[in-house]
Amino acid sequence: MPSFLYQAYGSGGELAEGQLQALSAEAADALLGRRGLTAFKLTEVSQNAQPWWQRDLLSKAGPKPAYLATFAREFADLYKSGVALDDCLRILAEQSTARQLRQACDGLLDDILNGATLAGAMAERPSTYPGEFVNIIRAGEASGTLGAASEELARLLERRQELNAKIKSALTYPAILLVLALVSIVIVVGALVPSIAPIFQEGGKPMPGALRMLVFLADNWGGVVVGTLGLAGVGAVCWISIRRSPARRLACDKYLLELPVVGMIALSQDTANFQRTLGTLLRAGVSLLEASMSAQAVIRNSLLATKVERAVGFIREGRALAVALRDEGVFPPAAIRMMAIGEETGKLHQMLLRSAAVFEDRALKGIDRAMALLTPALTLSVAVVVGGLVLTVMMAILSINDVVGR
Incomplete structure (x- = not known):
C-alpha cells in the first residue's frame, strides 16, 4: 500500500x-x-x-506476519488479565524476539506516555502495523473493549498464518524432489562421467552419442552454470519489471486468474482473506466503508484489488456492499450471495466469516487436487531424467569391456 x-x-x-x-x-x-x-x-x-x-538491504520493511500474530495474542492475553497498557508494551518489548517489534513497542510506549492513543501511535508506523491492525485497535479503544478487539485481531492473523502455512506445506515435497533431482544430475555429470570418458579416449574408440553430450556438459560445467544463472537473472529482472509496472502486473494477474487450477486457488484465497478481514473488522465495530478500505489491502491480485477499490467508491456513495461487488464482478457468485444474505438479515460479519471458512477450505482442496496431479507427474519426469542419465552411464560402463578387449 x-x-x-x-x-x-x-x-x-x-x-x-x-x-x-x-x-x-x-x-x-x-x-x-x-x-x-x-x-x-x-x-x-x-x-x-x-x-x-x-538502504538496509538485509532488513525487511516490517516484521513477519507471524510476529504480528504473536504480538496481538500476547497483548490480548496481558490486557485482558488486567495489566496496564504501558506495562503490556514494556513486557512485550522485553520478550519480543523480532527487532522491529521491540523498536515499535518502545516507540508506542513513548507516544502513549506523551498522551497518544494506542491506535494513533500505531497509525504513525504504517510499515509495522497494517491498516486492519490499526482499525481494529481503534474500534476497541473507542468502545472500551480493547482486550476483546485485540483477541479478534489475534484470531484473524493466526487464521491467516494457518492458511499460508498449509499452502507452504503442500509445496514442500515438490520442492524437495526437484532439489534431489538436481543433486543427482550434478553427481552423475560431475563425478561419474569424467571417470569413464578417458577409457574410451585411451582405447581410440568413439563414445556413444549420449555419453558425448554428458562429457560436453562436464567439460563446460562452468559455462552451463553461468548460462543458467544468467537466464535466472534475466527472468528475475523481467519478473520485477512486471510487478513494478501497474499495467504489466494487471495483465499478469488477469492471466493468472484465467488459468484452470491456479486461477481458482488464487481467487479462493483472495476471497477468503478479504471476507475474513472484513468480517473481523465489522465485528470489532469498524464502519463498513473503513473496513472495506482496510480489507482491500490484503488482496494480492492487483486486478481484484482494483475492482474492490472501485466498489469501495460505490459503497461511499451509499450502494450496498454485495451490489457494489457484484457489479464489479470481483468475487465468485457464492461469496456475493452470502454477503447479500448477511446485509438483509443484519448479520453481515457472521456471514462473511462463514463464507471465508468455505473459501479457505476450497483453496486448500484445490491445492490438494493440484498436488495430487503434479506430484506423480513431477516424480515421473524426475525418474525419466535421472534414470536416463544413469542408464547412459551404465551402458557406457558395460561397453568398456569391448573397448578394452579390442
Whole structure:
C-alpha cells in the first residue's frame, strides 16, 4: 500500500505532520479528515527515493506476519488479565524476539506516555502495523473493549498464518524432489562421467552419442552454470519489471486468474482473506466503508484489488456492499450471495466469516487436487531424467569391456 507524507492543520489551527498509508491520495485525505485534520500537502513516498547503496538491504520493511500474530495474542492475553497498557508494551518489548517489534513497542510506549492513543501511535508506523491492525485497535479503544478487539485481531492473523502455512506445506515435497533431482544430475555429470570418458579416449574408440553430450556438459560445467544463472537473472529482472509496472502486473494477474487450477486457488484465497478481514473488522465495530478500505489491502491480485477499490467508491456513495461487488464482478457468485444474505438479515460479519471458512477450505482442496496431479507427474519426469542419465552411464560402463578387449 502506498505511503504519504502529510502536513495538515488540526481543529484548533495547530500544525500536524507525519506519514500514513492509504490506497490513494484521496483516501489519505479522507483518513486525515476522520482524524480531525485538514491536509494542505500530501506527498507520496517513493519506494526508490533512497539510493540502493544507502538502504538496509538485509532488513525487511516490517516484521513477519507471524510476529504480528504473536504480538496481538500476547497483548490480548496481558490486557485482558488486567495489566496496564504501558506495562503490556514494556513486557512485550522485553520478550519480543523480532527487532522491529521491540523498536515499535518502545516507540508506542513513548507516544502513549506523551498522551497518544494506542491506535494513533500505531497509525504513525504504517510499515509495522497494517491498516486492519490499526482499525481494529481503534474500534476497541473507542468502545472500551480493547482486550476483546485485540483477541479478534489475534484470531484473524493466526487464521491467516494457518492458511499460508498449509499452502507452504503442500509445496514442500515438490520442492524437495526437484532439489534431489538436481543433486543427482550434478553427481552423475560431475563425478561419474569424467571417470569413464578417458577409457574410451585411451582405447581410440568413439563414445556413444549420449555419453558425448554428458562429457560436453562436464567439460563446460562452468559455462552451463553461468548460462543458467544468467537466464535466472534475466527472468528475475523481467519478473520485477512486471510487478513494478501497474499495467504489466494487471495483465499478469488477469492471466493468472484465467488459468484452470491456479486461477481458482488464487481467487479462493483472495476471497477468503478479504471476507475474513472484513468480517473481523465489522465485528470489532469498524464502519463498513473503513473496513472495506482496510480489507482491500490484503488482496494480492492487483486486478481484484482494483475492482474492490472501485466498489469501495460505490459503497461511499451509499450502494450496498454485495451490489457494489457484484457489479464489479470481483468475487465468485457464492461469496456475493452470502454477503447479500448477511446485509438483509443484519448479520453481515457472521456471514462473511462463514463464507471465508468455505473459501479457505476450497483453496486448500484445490491445492490438494493440484498436488495430487503434479506430484506423480513431477516424480515421473524426475525418474525419466535421472534414470536416463544413469542408464547412459551404465551402458557406457558395460561397453568398456569391448573397448578394452579390442
